[in-house]
Amino acid sequence: xxxxxxxxxxxxxxFVAASGVRTRPxxxxxxTLLMMGGIAMMVPLVYMVATSLKFPxxxxxxxxxxxxxxxxxxxxxxxxxxxxxxxxxxxxxxTFVTISVLFFDxxxxxxLAKFKFRGREIVFIAILTTLMIPTEMLVVPWxxxxxxxxxxxxxxxxxxxxxxxxxxxxxxRQFFSGIPDDYIHAARVDGLGEFRIWxxxxxxxxxxxxxxxxxxxxxGNWTAFLWPLIATNDRxxxxxxxxxxxxxxxxxxxxxxxxxxxxxxxxPTLVVFLVFQRYIIRGVVLAGIKG
Amino acid sequence: xAELSLRDVVKRYGDIDIVHGISLDIADGEFVVIVxxxxxxxxxxxxxxxxxxxxxxGTISIxxxxxNTLEPKExxxxxxxxxxxLYPHMTVFRNIAFGLYAARLPKAEIELRVRKAATLLGLTDxxxxxxxxxxxxxxxxxxMGRAIVRDPTVFLFDEPLSNLDAQLRGQMRTxxxxxxxxxRTTIVYVTHDQVEAMTLADRIVIxxxxxxxxxxxxxxxxxxxxxxxxxxxxxxxxxxxVEVGVQADAADARLDLGGxxxxxxxxxxARIGGRSRIILGIRPDDLQIRPVGQAGAGxxxxxxxxxxxxxxxxxxxxxxxSRIGGSEWIGMSDGHFIPTPxxxxxxxxxxxxxxxxxxxxxxxxxxxxxxxGTHLG
Ligand SMILES: Nc1ncnc2c1ncn2[C@@H]1O[C@H](COP(=O)(O)OP(=O)(O)OP(=O)(O)O)[C@@H](O)[C@H]1O
Ligand SMILES: [Mg+2]
Numbered sequence: 001x002x003x004x005x006x007x008x009x010x011x012x013x014x015f016v017a018a019s020g021v022r023t024r025p026x027x028x029x030x031x032t033l034l035m036m037g038g039i040a041m042m043v044p045l046v047y048m049v050a051t052s053l054k055f056p057x058x059x060x061x062x063x064x065x066x067x068x069x070x071x072x073x074x075x076x077x078x079x080x081x082x083x084x085x086x087x088x089x090x091x092x093x094x095t096f097v098t099i100s101v102l103f104f105d106x107x108x109x110x111x112l113a114k115f116k117f118r119g120r121e122i123v124f125i126a127i128l129t130t131l132m133i134p135t136e137m138l139v140v141p142w143x144x145x146x147x148x149x150x151x152x153x154x155x156x157x158x159x160x161x162x163x164x165x166x167x168x169x170x171x172x173r174q175f176f177s178g179i180p181d182d183y184i185h186a187a188r189v190d191g192l193g194e195f196r197i198w199x200x201x202x203x204x205x206x207x208x209x210x211x212x213x214x215x216x217x218x219x220g221n222w223t224a225f226l227w228p229l230i231a232t233n234d235r236x237x238x239x240x241x242x243x244x245x246x247x248x249x250x251x252x253x254x255x256x257x258x259x260x261x262x263x264x265x266x267x268p269t270l271v272v273f274l275v276f277q278r279y280i281i282r283g284v285v286l287a288g289i290k291g
Numbered sequence: 292x293a294e295l296s297l298r299d300v301v302k303r304y305g306d307i308d309i310v311h312g313i314s315l316d317i318a319d320g321e322f323v324v325i326v327x328x329x330x331x332x333x334x335x336x337x338x339x340x341x342x343x344x345x346x347x348x349g350t351i352s353i354x355x356x357x358x359n360t361l362e363p364k365e366x367x368x369x370x371x372x373x374x375x376x377l378y379p380h381m382t383v384f385r386n387i388a389f390g391l392y393a394a395r396l397p398k399a400e401i402e403l404r405v406r407k408a409a410t411l412l413g414l415t416d417x418x419x420x421x422x423x424x425x426x427x428x429x430x431x432x433x434x435m436g437r438a439i440v441r442d443p444t445v446f447l448f449d450e451p452l453s454n455l456d457a458q459l460r461g462q463m464r465t466x467x468x469x470x471x472x473x474x475r476t477t478i479v480y481v482t483h484d485q486v487e488a489m490t491l492a493d494r495i496v497i498x499x500x501x502x503x504x505x506x507x508x509x510x511x512x513x514x515x516x517x518x519x520x521x522x523x524x525x526x527x528x529x530x531x532x533v534e535v536g537v538q539a540d541a542a543d544a545r546l547d548l549g550g551x552x553x554x555x556x557x558x559x560x561a562r563i564g565g566r567s568r569i570i571l572g573i574r575p576d577d578l579q580i581r582p583v584g585q586a587g588a589g590x591x592x593x594x595x596x597x598x599x600x601x602x603x604x605x606x607x608x609x610x611x612x613s614r615i616g617g618s619e620w621i622g623m624s625d626g627h628f629i630p631t632p633x634x635x636x637x638x639x640x641x642x643x644x645x646x647x648x649x650x651x652x653x654x655x656x657x658x659x660x661x662x663x664g665t666h667l668g
Contacts, residue, residue: 185343186376190390190441191364204380 045266052259059255073260083261085236086243091268093158093228093239094221100163101217102210108164109172110198114184124173130166135226143230157231158239162221168213175209176202211279218272222265240265293354293444294319295340295477301348302335302501309335311501312349317494322471322478326488326524327498333481336498337447340479341370354444364393369438370447374454375430377422377437384418387436394441408436411473412466428459435467439474448480452487464490485525489513497521514644519570519653522646528575528610533618534650535571539563546571549616552595554640562647562656569656572646573620579639580611580624595638599630613638 051059052073054066077083112124142161143152151157179202187197203210228239238246244261247254295317302310310332317323325333338344340351342363350357358366369390377386384405385392391401409415412432422430431451438446451467452460468491471478482488488495489509496506497520505517509525516522522530536547544559546569554571556562563569583596597613597620604610607626612619613636622638630636647656 180374180376182372182374182376183378185338185341185363186370186372186437187389187393188343189341189363189368189370190437191393196393201378204378207380 048259048266049263051256052263054256056254056256073256074264077257077261081243081247081257082235082238083240083243083264086238086240087264089155089158089237090222090240090265093155094218094268096155097159097162097221098214098217100159101165101168102213104164105168105213106172106176106203106206106210107198108169109174110176110202112169112173113176114179114181114202127166127169131170139227139230142227146231151231153232153234153237155237158228158237161227162217162224165217168217171209171213172206175206179205208279211276215272215276219269222269293477294321295354295445295479296352297336297340297349298351299349300336300339300346300351302332302339302344303347308347309501310339313498313501313503314349315496315503315506317477317479320475320477322480322491322493323496324480324482324488324492324494325496325498326482326485327504328524329483331498332501333483333498334449337370337449337479337481340445341368341447342366366445367441367443368445368447369441369443370449371434371438371451373450375422375434375451377430377433379422381421382418383414383420383422383425383433386422386433387414387418387440389437390441404440404442405436408440411439411470412436427455428463431455431463432466435470439470444477446476446478446480448478450482451480453482453484460484460487467491486527489525495525497524515655516572516646517655519572519648522572522648522655526574528621530646531573531575531578531620532570532648533620534568536568537563537566539565548595549618550614552597552615554595554645556645564656566649566656568650570648570650570653572648573640574644575610575621575623577641577644578620578622579641580609580613580622580628580630581637581639582628582630583635583637595640597636597638599632599634599636601632602629604629611636 046064050064050066053069053071054061055068055070055072058067108127112120112127138161146152146157146160151160183201183205184197187201188194192200223241224239225241225245229242229245232238232242235243235246240261244258244265247258247261297313297315299312299314300310301308301312313336315323325336327333335344339346342358342361342365346359350359352358353366353368378389381389387405387408388401391404396404405418406415409418412435414429414432414436417425417429417433422433425433431454434451448467452463455463464487467480471491480487480491492509494506495509495512497504497512499520505512505521507515512521513525516525516530519532523532533548535549538545538547539560542558542560544556544563546554546556548554548571581594595615597615599611599613600619601612602609602624603612604626609624609626609629611622611624611630613622613630614620615638620638624630624636648654649656
């Protein structure tokens with residue numbers, strides 16, 4: 001829009017706020033929509049935290065501020081359930097899977113992007129097709145496999161399906177493709193081995209993609225429910241989502257306890273996001289430029 | 292330091308030959324510049340020397356040892372890339388030291404070598420910066436620093452200056468030349484800028500479509516181009532290359548420039564060899580433009596008359612485009628003489644610097660060593 005900034009003030013411009021800050025109609029619409037979206041997303045979270053601070057009799061009241069705020073629920077889940085253990089289970093498996101994905105997916109992605117070999121395209125397409133199969137369909141084969149190998153009821157059983165992902169390979173391949181070959185050639189001429197070229201030269205250049213992959217993978221595994229539920233029936237091996245779900249239905253649903261657990265459960269995701277978001281935003285920008 | 296030798300080197304991608312069996316011997320300490328138009332296979336050749344690209348045929352040896360199957364790191368070469376390939380996440384120091392870390396040299400040794408290279412290249416104050424905080428010329432110097440610290444047997448440069456503006460390019464050109472005088476290492480330097488090639492090279496190799504068109508000392512190539520391709524490629528402004536008719540009797544020949552103008556080639560019949568048309572090449576610097584009637588003493592008979600199309604004053608000289616018959620010629624006049632378009636001028640070709648080329652092959656017929664006289668029709 002090209003209205004002069006110092007427009008005469010006589011006929012008051014409806015889009016100049018009292019403060020004198022010029023707003024555009026498009027911007028107003030955009031902000032309104034964003035705000036509505038933001039509120040829609042925040043409300044459940046606010047209720048989650050609110051409910052976690054309430055006594056059971058108040059749970060079904062819609063007030064946001066609890067009448068008698070309490071930390072009883074938090075104390076209860078740590079004292080009387082195995083919540084602490086589930087938290088650790090989730091943390092260990094999610095972290096391990098994330099590290100594995102970062103390592104293997106970027107190694108595979110790099111190989112597919114920067115080495116020419118027979119069958120490269122076929123391998124890549126095969127990996128891509130795995131993206132098109134929903135988890136629900138894979139659960140049965142995974143289960144049969146885990147059962148036959150004796151992996152049920154173990155960390156390994158929870159983790160093995162996620163250790164490498166088609167999505168991660170795809171993402172990393174795209175980013176590695178964007179690195180000029182000269183970076184790699186220069187390192188090769190300078191005497192670096194192929195593995196070290198990947199590690200020392202290529203990996204730092206795709207830091208934004210690695211951050212994005214870290215967030216996606218960690219969050220995905222942290223909130224995973226279906227497979228961990230199937231892979232474990234030993235309560236001590238439950239991950240947090242599975243454990244929290246077990247609060248409901250066994251006797252009656254203890255919403256205040258679930259919400260207390262869920263509130264704690266969001267903390268690590270918040271930490272991961274705050275640490276890596278700087279890069280992920282840059283990563284989105286980068287991905288945009290590369291098209 | 293070592294000599295470098297290419298024997299019938301071929302590079303093929305699929306069914307397409309990109310490099311068609313080139314052979315080249317480079318002496319120890321020699322500065323060879325490979326020049327040619329875009330896509331002629333310069334970079335491919337360089338990458339084969341570096342070991343980044345495999346050979347489809349022939350051999351490459353460094354210091355007498357065939358290196359065909361050696362990894363780049365086993366060849367002890369250093370390469371400077373067009374876009375510098377500096378790692379954005381490392382400081383200048385680490386970038387320069389990169390190859391030394393790779394070779395796992397002792398820390399003190401690395402420090403020493405990097406400092407030395409930094410001093411040589413004037414980078415001492417920039418060692419802690421990231422490449423993003425450097426100017427184009429500084430980045431270029433870091434890329435060179437990274438190559439020289441390794442003390443390689445051969446340096447390979449792939450269009451190292453093409454990302455710089457004209458002024459900086461000139462300055463860096465001088466620095467590279469000075470660097471070569473200091474370190475005296477064999478250099479193979481690829482460019483498509485013929486000025487760089489002329490000024491830097493001990494020997495120029497002109498490539499075209501994956502073949503060596505001509506090689507030799509820059510002045511040799513300049514004065515005796517082997518083909519119209521080389522003639523047009525080397526030298527600025529470009530050599531005038533115009534198709535002309537030829538008439539020959541038993542001994543002498545006459546070049547018919549059209550519009551009644553002609554140049555005599557005394558004793559030229561044998562050289563013309565029965566051709567009826569040839570391509571005549573005259574460098575603009577060898578075609579003096581003077582006001583009509585001011586031909587210098589003794590030049591009287593060797594002048595042509597032309598009509599000015601355009602004058603481009605360059606300061607100390609003026610580049611004049613003028614027409615004879617149907618073709619245009621670029622010549623040079625004194626900087627004070629700027630003829631107006633449409634006016635007539637006298638053109639005086641340097642009779643010893645005429646280049647004759649065969650029309651069909653584009654190859655030089657012989658070089659312009661023969662005296663010629665001018666006839667006005
Ligand atoms: N990997 C490849 N597959 C197929 N053809 C290729 C490959 N790499 C290069 N070529 C072709 O080989 C030819 C020579 O390429 P090269 O990069 O050596 O040219 P160049 O002389 O360096 O040109 P420029 O001055 O533009 O850098 C080009 O026609 C190019 O298309
Ligand atoms: Mg090139």
